[in-house]
Amino acid sequence: MNWATARKLLPFALLALGVAAPFALPTFLVQLTFLWIMIVFALCWDILGGQMGYNSFGNIAFFGIGVYTATIVQIGLYQDVASYTAAAGMQTISLTPDQYFTGLFVGLAAAPLLAVAVAALLGFALLGLRGHYFAIATLGLGIAAGELAAAWTFLGGASGVQVPVYPGSLESGRLLFYFLSAGLGVATFLTLRWLYTTRFGLAMNAIRDDEDKAEALGLRTTRYKVIAWCIGAVFLGLAGGLVGHIIGFIDPREVAFAGASFGVWMILMAILGGKGTLWGPVIGAVIFHAMRELFWTYLFGWQNVAMGVLIVIVVVFFPVGILGWLRRRYPQLFVRDVPAASRGAAE
């Protein structure tokens, strides 16, 4: 089998692996679920950070909105939310399977909608800023969102929200959320793969390379930037909705608006794999997640030091990411075999 064929079969092999993994490695089910979430994180950050050259530290806000929305909607369908959150976990909620699943899917539909609405509003306010100013503004955004949630009693304030318990066995619940997360990861990947071959993808790259020039050619760059941010918010909102259920408890700063962990990781993963590429964030997420789990298991106590060393190594030796490095080292692996006429725009 030559490399060209292998490359075509690779996505299917990975997909098969993804389906088989939870059955082959049942003890790692939660970690595997989070792997897909990490892939979504990295891919979504890369839309603006990689393809468009806009470094955002605030993407976690859309994730957090998704976390809260999905659960609050699910509870709100059957119970008074304010009294539930006021009880701070002392009041239990038990939903029948029918109620649970209806609430779950209504919540998962509402989560991306609210995330996109907020992204659109914030986008028009923030995306007029460029470069470092945008980065700093988004940094404030993520932190402010966490503080806001922690002070909002309707959302349980700093004591958070207890997520309704899955009405079946623990195992079946975990499997369900594994496959929902995997589906989300694949959907995110396919959507972006398509997006990057359209004129929209080209316009994003143009904005990254020279925004003034893009404007001088008549591109309404702010519109492109806001739409790109909203696309990221859709998938981050969905990811948030799932993560709330996977963890089972929403803490405003540690789970929903976890800027210091999820918020930073999504950037690191994209850069590690190779920002501005389609596969880079995926590769980065897999390696980062695996390393993180290994560090936490074998270097406990020193895990953050090891993580820091890894980051330094990446930035110093792989400034263009693993994929970027491979592309320079082995360009022959990336030669396209598609006819030039039907060639897509950006990979």
Next chain:
Amino acid sequence: MSALLEVREVSKYYGGVIANEKVSLTVAEGRIVGLIGPNGSGKTTLFNSIVGTHPIDGGSIRFDGREISHLRVPDIARLGLIRTFQQTRIFRQMSCRDNMIVSVPQGDASLRAMIARPAAEDRAHADELLAFVGLASKRDLPAGSLSFGQQKLLEFAMALMNEPRLLLLDEPTAGINPTLINGLIERLKRARDQLGITLLVIEHNMRVVMNLAEHIYCLAHGELLADGRPEDVQNDPRVVAAYLGGH
């Protein structure tokens, strides 16, 4: 011939510095007009005022009879008024062909047009124009890997791809190999003759501007010093004095 671009008494100040003071000029449809003047005389400032990079402090700018001095850069560009930059600007990490395809006219700004795949005719047109400027063999290379002169040619081709009615060129021959300059003059003239694009050109190279322009405006110290046929302007004692530092 009607006036495509009418700049009337445009002023632009940077604090107390006068960049442009009541500059007026007219570009008739289908003409090639030159804009000359010593360094710092306000030529690029005037370009920036015309394309909406900064607000002007007085005067009016009309394009095809419509006031455009309050419009923003992309909106002016979509009317068919495109500029190139003195410090050549291209999309460095993108291939030459993608540079061309992203430069298509942005008249249809619907979401549907945004997320369409690049049309086959756009690719064909891109290749055609790349061949027109002599960059056909470079089309798959990243634009940033081209030489400075080639980047200038690419930027010119990108401007043509946008199908402008009026093209403002800021020193199109600066940094280009002298033997290529004749070819570029030839192409600029063909852009006007065959594609019907009106040109307003800032140029320092006197030989180029004398060969190219049918009418010349000369700026000095932010003010219009002289205008007329190339040979008249070239021999105007005030212009000569401005260039030799007589002011």
